[in-house]
Amino acid sequence: MQDFAGAFVEFNIEFSEGGSGLDAGTVFSKNLSFNGDAAWTIRCYPRGGAPGQTAAGDGEHLAVQLVNLGSSRKASRLLFEAIALDRSDNKAAVPSPASLRFTCRCDLDYPNNGCQVTLPRVFRTSDLAAHCVVNGYVTVLCGLAVLQHNPIPIPPSRYALDLRKLEVRNRYGDPDVSFAMGDNNKLVPVHRKVLVARSPVFKAEFDGSMAESTMPVLRPPHEFQPSTFLAVLLYIYADRLPRKEEVVNDVPMVELLRDLLAAADWYAMDRLKLVCAKKLWEDVSVETVSKNLYYADRYNCRELRNACIHFMAAAENMRQVAVTDEYVWLAQNYPCLIEVLRSRIMAENI
Template identity: 35%
Template structure:
């Protein structure tokens, strides 16, 4: 029985052990059915071989690349192991190796693994069921999808970022935010945000306006939001990871961005901001960040903050912060959630 996916394939093989040990000749070979892995056809051969050192008789195994590869070579990982009674994989009688088919010196496209398992082990009976021993062999082909014709990585974000940076000649909408203006392209904004689509192409008055004034958002926040829309990248906070972003300005920036992402239904940006804010969480900041998560419907960030809050050592300090009192005033339902989950003493 064989199964496969794009880069790997597995085959389960039953060998007539009783018949094999009655003919312990070196040339006695059992060959599996062909199976597919990584776009290639393979087969497995089992041999009953005598060991000239006098250590006994062994079953050996080889993996054969049946079809010729269009590329120069195929590199594959092979896993082979015995199955015990009930189909339990053996932890002591299994082998793994990596091999290139064919070898650089032009030798046959197979790899023998001598002394795979000693015959005396099989004669113990644990691995024999109804006269048969069962092997499982898996093949993982490395580099599946590689091609002699290289394809460069996508650079659409670079192109759209360039378009944003040089929007003066091609933009068809301008946003006035505070004392700054930002040029943009209606089609790009509409493709990325359903809110912008309704605003710029729907029945709203903004659809006819060349310059739109935005309120309730800071210029720096809108600049980062706009660049995310064009490049799918969050440029703010690139210079530091979560453990280093502890300042109030860091938290304020990402709270503003999370609010803007929620407003324009940019779910990926929203979660990216949530991750940044989670990196800012401490006993001093958790209440403030929890309030932001509740206000802007970020359930993932809220859940993490609640779990952090409920650690006893954190709770005792967090309830003394200014953020806790703000949380009590603005989100009493969150306070109720916390109290319901705090163990009663």
């Protein structure tokens, strides 16, 4: 059985179209109650500046603070959603109804009594000023919901995994070497001949005179995370990438794909590298393209490198890319790539 309850409050915020007139720290508060929980306060900071939150005080983002003043629910999750209404078309001869222009959703740990959760960057102030001001006001809906889970969890079925292991054992025989993974040295048994067939690096390790050719337990000679190395093994045995639910330690998929591209370069598995590059490109955005460029350049993926540079060189993209955290990281740590990008932009503008 699951216990679910939720409610919304509406903020009508005085807001000039230029975004001026509100100082950082300006706050609007409303109380919210549902299903017996009457002690919630939602505080809206149109230009950031929530107490104790440096990131929220940049003046460029609307921040929200959720304050739990008296409710307590164990084994629960708190769901938050904010919606900014787009009514920019109301200036037309025939006004259109309000539509959902911007949304922000997140799943949070349920805070203890008297605690608060601050979301410092819910919406960009410039977006609200450009698209959501009607008669000097912006309408923002903020909602909370509680989902209390059944306390008796059932682990995912291992039926398909167990059958695949049986199939592998019948096809290749018993494993003849194991890799020690992570800080707890968990052993992952594998077949030398399978690894040799799929990677020239493994072939050099296991078929030559290197010590690895006879040792029964090995530790990967690199610093890739266990989730990355397990993804390499999955590709070796099944010729596919892991699905989201198969990724250990809940590593974000974009981070796994980047590390997997690096591992493919390490093990000289060119097709795997291109498979990762293709997936990274399919989901590329102004937020992710900078670090994708770094991985493509460092780990010799020319196709992804060229695609990222072409994406970033477009003026409409570059204006947004340049203010992201990943671009700042790239400029600070790998200025040579920034110079390559600048040269490309200058060449296209000649």
